[in-house]
Amino acid sequence: MYCAFTLLFPVILLVSFCMADSAYIHEHFLPCLSQHFSNSTSRSKLIYTPNDKSYFEILNSTIQNPRFSSPLNPNLCIIITHFHASQVQATVNCSQKHGIETRIRSGGHDSEGFSYVSDVLFVILDLRNLRSIKIDVDQKLAWVEDGATLGEVYYSIAKKSENLGFPAGVCPTVCVGGHFSGGGYGHLMRKYGLAVDNIIDAKLVNIEGRILDRQSMGEDLFWPICGGGAVSFGVVLSWKIRLVYVQSKVTVFSLVRNLELNETKKLVHKWQYIPINLMMIC
Known part of the structure; x- marks a missing residue:
């Protein structure tokens, strides 16, 4: 009997906390949001609670690490x-008014779970719908929203120009928010630096809810x-x-070597001369 009680008590305690949190959310936080969302997209397309049928589908839709896809997350x-x-x-x-922490998710490529877990009550700001890409070919500039994927960025640039590109990663489903x-x-x-070396401005919502650009937020x-x-x-x-200049045609190839035959040293030595020569050609 004692063992059964010790196992059951934490479960009862957890349920009690969840019920209390749920009541607070519905009585205070959701009405606050409704005041601002009333004239925009319907609530069913914006806000998902554990009581909604599509809640877990939305939660798991972009999670890359299945460790964080458990429905037993009492603080979310x-x-x-x-x-x-x-x-x-x-x-x-x-969130600031009612003391609720926020976690931000764009593409969900978060192996350490910073977008999905917290020690306190929190909400996920999912930016998947903010994915607009506006390209100015003449100025060689673009505005990219946080939820756009790298694949969408590359494709949008390629549709506008065959000689413009952007130096970023190779995984097409990674969103620019976490990547940049x-x-x-x-x-x-090697030629153009990191993605952040080619970012010249940004729009950000600060802790006070104000939208800032580079000039108003300061260096x-x-x-x-x-990068930080x-x-x-x-x-x-x-x-x-x-945006940066790229060749209209790119050659991709694979080079296979047997490292057991002590070819590692030769391979590394040879590689040192390939990138620099390619840069001179470009």
């Missing part, structure tokens, strides 16, 4: 899939969001990027 209360910057502002303001804010390694970095804030993890400083809505 709501997922909000924003369509407009004003909705992001409202979520930040309501983490630095952005890619195959073009002390713009610098860390470019933007979610620590606010919610980035979009990035202004500088």
Whole structure:
């Protein structure tokens, strides 16, 4: 009997906390959001709670690490899939007002779970619907929203010009939000640097719910969001990027060598001369 009680008590306690949190969310946080969302997209397409049928489908739709796809996450209360910057502002303001932490998700490629777990009550700001891409070929510039994938960025640029590109990663489903804010390694970095080396502006919602650009946020804030993890400083809505020149045709090949025959040293030595020669050709 004692063992049964010790196992059951934590479960009862957990359920009690969840019920209390759920009541607080429905009585205070959701009404706050509704005041701002009333004239925009319907609530059913924006806000997902554990009581909604599509809640777990939305939660698991972009999770890359299945460790964080468990429905037993007592601190996650709501997922909000924003369509407009004003909705992001409202979520930040309501979260601050009611003491609810926020986690930001764009593409879901978060192996460590920072977008999915917290020690306190939190909501997920899902930016999947903020994926607009506007390209200015003449100026060789583009504005890219945080939820756009790298594949969408590359495709949009290629449709406009066969000689413009952007130096970022190779996984097409990674979104620019996490990729840019983490630095952005890619195959073009020897010639053009990281993705963040080609970011010239950004729009961000700060902790006060204000939308800032590079000038209004200042270099002390713009610098860390470019490579230092933007979610620590606010919610980035979009990035202004500088496009770079690329060849219209690219050759891709694989080179297979047997490392057991002590060819590693020769292979590494040979490789040192290939990139520099390619750069001279380009």
